[in-house]
Amino acid sequence: MRYLISISFLWLTCITIAQNQDIKLGVSGSTQVIQNTKFLDAEYQPENASFTYLETSEGAGIINRSHIFNAYSLGFVANYTFKKSTISIEPQYFMQRSVYRFELESYSERTVGMKAFRLPIFYSYKLFRKKNSMFLTVGTVFTAAKNYDFQHPGTEYLFEDGEIYNGGVDHGNDHFRSILYSNDPYWQHFFGIGKNIGDLKITFRFMARAKGSAEKIAADIGQLELNLSYHIVSLSDFQKKRKIYHE
Numbered sequence: 001m002r003y004l005i006s007i008s009f010l011w012l013t014c015i016t017i018a019q020n021q022d023i024k025l026g027v028s029g030s031t032q033v034i035q036n037t038k039f040l041d042a043e044y045q046p047e048n049a050s051f052t053y054l055e056t057s058e059g060a061g062i063i064n065r066s067h068i069f070n071a072y073s074l075g076f077v078a079n080y081t082f083k084k085s086t087i088s089i090e091p092q093y094f095m096q097r098s099v100y101r102f103e104l105e106s107y108s109e110r111t112v113g114m115k116a117f118r119l120p121i122f123y124s125y126k127l128f129r130k131k132n133s134m135f136l137t138v139g140t141v142f143t144a145a146k147n148y149d150f151q152h153p154g155t156e157y158l159f160e161d162g163e164i165y166n167g168g169v170d171h172g173n174d175h176f177r178s179i180l181y182s183n184d185p186y187w188q189h190f191f192g193i194g195k196n197i198g199d200l201k202i203t204f205r206f207m208a209r210a211k212g213s214a215e216k217i218a219a220d221i222g223q224l225e226l227n228l229s230y231h232i233v234s235l236s237d238f239q240k241k242r243k244i245y246h247e
Contacts, residue, residue, distance in 0.1 A: 021080060021081060021082050022080075022081045022234055023078070023079065023080055023081075023234060024078070024079045024081065024231040024233070024234040025076070025077070025078050025079075025231070025232060025233050025234070026076070026077050026079075026199070026229055026230050026231035026232045026233075027074075027075070027076055027077065027229070027230055027232065028073075028074075028075050028076065028077040028090055028092060028227060028228065028229035028230075029072070029073060029074050029075075029227070029228050029229075030072065030073045030092075030205075030225050030226060030227040030228065031069055031071065031072050031073075031225070031226050032067075032069065032070055032071035032072070032096065032223055032224070032225050032226075033068065033069065033204075033224045033225065033226050034066055034067070034068050034223070034224045035066065035067045035068075035070060035071070035096075035098070035221065035222070035223045035224075036065075036066045036221070036222045036223075037063055037064075037065055037066075037067075037098070037180065037219055037220070037221050038061060038063065038064050038219060038220045038221075039061055039062050039063040039064075039179055039180070039218055039219040039220075040061030040062070040064065041055075041061065041062055041218070042054070042055045042058070042061070042062070043055070043062075044062050044179070046172075046174075046175040046176075048172055048173075048174060048175070049171050049172045049175060051105065051108075051171040051172075051175075052105045053102055053104070053105065053175075054104035054105055055104070056103045056104055062102070063100060063180075063219065065100065067098045067099075070096060070097055070098050071094065071095065071096035071097070071223075071225075072094075072095055072096075073092045073093060073094040073095070073118060074092060074093055075090055075091050075092025075093060075118075076090070076091055076092070077089070077090040077229045077231075078090075079231070084125055084126040084129070085123065085124070085125055085126075086123070086124040086125075086126075086135075087121075087122075087123055088120070088121070088122050088123075088124065088139075089119070089120070089121050090119070090120040090121075090122075090229070091117070091118075091119050092117075092118050092119075092120070093115075093116075093117065093118075094114070094115070094116040094117070094118045094143070094145075095113070095114070095115050095116075096113050096114050096116075097111065097112075097113035098111070098112050098113060099111050099112075099152060100112060108151060108171065109151070109152040110149065110150065110151055110152055110175065110176070111148070111149070111150055111151075111152040112147075112148070112149045112176055112180055112181070113147070113148055113149075114145040114146060114147045114148070114181065115145065115146050115148075116143050116144060116145035116146070117143070117144050117145075118141055118142065118143045119141065119142045119143075120139055120140070120141045120190075121139055121140055121141075121142075122137050122138060122139020122140070122190070123137065123138055123139060124136065124137040124194070125137075126196070131196060131198075132195070132196045132197055132198065133195075133196055134193065134194065134195050134196075135193070135194050135195075135196065136191070136192070136193055136194075137190075137191065137192045137193070137194060137203060137205070138189075138190070138191045138192075139189070139190055139191075140187055140188065140189050140190075140210070141187065141188040141189075141190065141207070142185065142187060143185060143186055143187075143188065144185040145181070145183075145185075145186075147177070147181045147182075147183065148173075149173055149174045149175060149176050149177065149180075149181070150173045150174075151171055151172070151173070178216070178217060178218065179217060179218045179219055180217060180219050180221070181217060182216045182217055184213075184216060186209060186210070186213035186216065187209070187210040187212070187213050188207050188208060188209050188210060188213070189207070189208060189209075189210055190205040190206055190207040190208070190225075191205070191206055192204050192205035192206060194227075199230055199231040199232075200228065200229070200230050200231075201227075201228070201229045201230075201231075202226075202227075202228055203226070203227040203228075203229075204224065204225070204226055204227075205223075205224070205225040205226075205227060206222075206223075206224055207222070207223040207224070207225055208221075208222050208223070209221065
């Protein structure tokens with residue numbers, strides 16, 4: 001948290017002291033194009049259940065799966081631009097949902113996801129002088145999440161007088177705590193490439209957990225995210241209006 005406050009203070013200081021600058025405010029949204037999850041242990045038994053998960057074939061691991069378009073975010077963005085450089089902060093609401101299917105010990109499905117507050121803080125550099133230039137970006141993301149992990153009725157099972165789980169056996173919740181997620185806030189780092197189209201920014205971000213955060217879960221998780229941000233108002237807009245008024 002101290003790291004987060006320090007970065008935010010540095011960002012505000014840059015806005016205050018710099019010249020030849022512009023400040024833009026807008027909205028942002030993103031979707032997770034693909035998420036790859038690997039947990040390569042051959043056997044896993046949750047602490048809160050007698051059920052055991054086994055890999056379907058030797059060396060395949062219990063989880064080695066990719067999800068597409070399984071997460072979304074909505075939020076706001078504030079950009080401070082100085083020449084070809086931009087520093088941004090982007091508070092957002094984030095929601096993710098993934099379904100994992102297991103064949104052994106017996107067939108089961110689990111839904112694992114989160115609802116979270118995320119705060120990306122990042123630096124972008126325009127590759128060319130023109131307004132609609134491509135740019136490179138690098139940044140960090142702070143996430144405070146509420147996770148959920150429950151057994152999901154598969155499409156093969158019927159509903160009659162209530163939910164039926166895996167032949168009527170409910171194996172319980174929160175099986176993959178400390179494996180796929182933890183309840184602690186965590187950091188991700190990312191790098192990406194994007195394109196300016198007028199007031200619209202389109203960015204692809206390659207994301208992975210920071211080393212300290214990755215050590216709190218057993219799985220390796222990587223993500224490719226598509227972010228769109230649209231600038232609604234800027235400091236330069238107000239400056240232009242003032243000049244017109246004085247004239």
